[in-house]
Amino acid sequence: MKDPIIQCDQLSLLLGGMKVLDKVTLSVHDGDFLGIIGPNGGGKTTLLRVILGLEAPSxxxxxxxxxxxxxxxARIGYVPQRLFFDRDxxxxxxxxxxxxxxxxKKLFQHYNKRDREKADEAICTAGLERLAERRIGDLSGGELQRALIARALAGDPELLLLDEPTASIDPQMKTTIYDLMxxxxxxxxxVLVTHDTGTISRYVTRTASLNVTLELYESALSPNRESLSALYHYPVNPVVHHSQVSRTLDHP
Amino acid sequence: MLHEILAYEFMRNALLAALLSSVACGIIGTYVVVKKIGFISGGIAHTAFGGIGLGYYLGINPLLGVIPFSLFAAVAIGLMSKKAKVAEDSAIGTFWAVGMAVGVICIGLKPGYAPDLFSYLFGNILTVPTFDLWMILLLDLFIIGVVWLLNKEFLAISFDEEYARVSGLKTTALYLLMLCLIALTVVVMMRVVGIVMVIALLTIPAAIARMFSRTLPGMMVLAIALSSLFSIIGLWFSYQWDLASGATIIVVSGSAFFLVHAWRQLTAVLKAQ
Structure with missing residues (x-):
């Protein structure tokens, strides 16, 4: 068996004295589509940050x-959730x-023709050809989200990490983002971190729920309603997801 | 009219200084505005006063004292706010005041009156010696060179520093380098508007340019043009009515800033109706 792409062993992390991750063990293999769900403050974003090297494990x-x-x-594409940048x-x-x-690219190296081609390819994949010259401030939330996915794809990654790509966008846009995925x-x-507990089960190959500790489900089956409610500490209603073919992905 | 002004060598030098410093100001001001580090830049500028005092005390050209001093200030403020667990505004405020204090002490130690001190604080473009013009030109070329080499890195850290870090960039080193370029720009601008008012000319042209630009290079070019325009208009007013040149340039820039904003608000309101 090939070595896993991501291997976490007994990973714990303290942030400001608080245990954010506790003995998380997880491996992600080539071709996996892992969905990580869990409540706010459950450590989902932090886990991604550890994988990216932005936080060191305790x-x-x-x-x-x-x-x-x-x-x-260069082998990782990252789609951040919190938009640190300025829309203007x-x-x-x-x-x-x-x-x-x-x-x-190396330091001092300017972007060349190949870089521009790769960027255009990623723009096409994300279905943003017609918006390519727009300023980011003129985009809707969903368009901007797809632009961020395109940015991650432009680097030709093998591993894509997405942090809440469907947060704060309208339901229809969510569908196109998931279809893109x-x-x-x-x-x-x-590896996808999300709140959309009901939706992701249709797409992912495995699901993990993270609330400081991690529980892994070795199938695409979503955690059932009872276990979700236990995870979130409040009743969870699965959201019915309508299948819809997205125009944005149909390229001639 | 212009012909008459240009007949004087000091006016020719003043105009050259204004145009040359606008280049650095437009390029670096663009980064200051998009990265929102105006307060840091103000801190570096005021800390630089320590360098003027030191240069004056040692009896060398204050420009030579101020370059190493402001570079040191840039790196120290940058490191303190990034690495040490010091709140950024505390780090800036401390350097701001201590830099000025060092300057005041150094000047006090040297017997006699420091006549041109005022011009470093508030600028006096009419007394720019030729040596300083060459210095400004050299710093301009250096700034252009570094920005040309590192434009993709500077764009990345200005836009989203964390993403830049994830992409494998040495973001702290690049940020410190950017602060050093700001320090050099402060040195360039010192002669024109003085360190107290540098921050206005560093941010106003770029802030206006940002409203009308689609790209960072476009914003830089527009900011250079605006900075040149404000400097020339300010210089002309100061010549006409015998006003302090640096302050007049700032008032012109500030007025333009308010006018552009007012105009934008007005058109937005009219459009909404």
Missing amino acids: AGSVRVFGGAPGSFP FPISIRELVLMGRISN EHLKEKLTI
Whole structure:
């Protein structure tokens, strides 16, 4: 069996004296599509940050592509949730996506024709061709989210990490984002952190629920309603998800 | 009219200084505005006063004292706010005041009156010597060179520093380098508007340019043009009515800033109706 792409062993993390992750053991293999669900403050984003090398674990170990986290930036595409950037930043979608190429470039190297082609390819995959010259400030939440996915794809990653890609966008847009994911999982290993407990079960190959400790479900079956309610400490209603073919992914 | 002004060498130098410093100001001001580090830049500028005092005390050209001092301030403020667990505004405020205090002490130690001190604080573009012009030109070229080489990295850390780090960039080093370029720009601008008012000319042209720009390079070019325009208009007013040149340039820039904002508000309201 091939080495796992992500391997967490007994991973614990304290942030400001609070235990955010407790003895999390998890492996993600080539071709997996892992959905991680859990309540706010359950450590989902933190787990991604550890995998990215932005936070160092307090105990336990993490290996990504067999090395320390952060060793192979070019092999990972990251779609952050919290939008740290300023929506008024003078930058077009095309340039935003081009930034995804930076992990493949050396210091001082300027972007070349190949980088621009890769960026355009990613823009097409995300269905944003017609918006490519728009300033990011003129986009809707869903369009911006797809632009961020395109940025992650532009770097030709093997592993895609997505943090709440469907938070704060309307339901119809959510469907197109998930359809995009469905398309991407053919080629990529995906780890998706989300609140959409009902929806993801249709797409993922495995589900994990994280609330400081991690529980892994070795199938695409969603955790049932009882276990979800236990995880969230309040009743959870599965949301019915309407299948819909997205226009954005149909390229001639 | 212009012909008459340009007949004087000091006016020619003043104009050259204004145009040359606008280049650094537009490029670096763009980063200051999009990365929202105006307060840090103000801190670096005021800390630089320590360098002027030191240069004056040692009897060397204050520009030579202020360059190393402001670079040190940039790195120290940057490291303190990034690495040490110090709140950024406390770090900036401390350096701001201590830098000025060092300057005041150094000047006090040297017997006699420091005549051109005022011009470093508030600028006096009419007394720019040729040596300083060359210095400004050199710093301009250096700033352009570094920004040209690192434009994709600077764009990445300005836009989203954390994503830049995930992409494998040495973000702290790049950020410190950016602060150093700001320090050099402060040195360039010191002669024109003085360290107290540097922050206005560093941010106003770029802030206006941002409203009309789609890309960072476009914003830089527009900011350079606006900065040149404000400097020339300010210089002309100060010549006409015998006003302090640096302050006049700032008042012109500030007025333009308010006018543009007012105009935008007005058109937005009219559109909504």
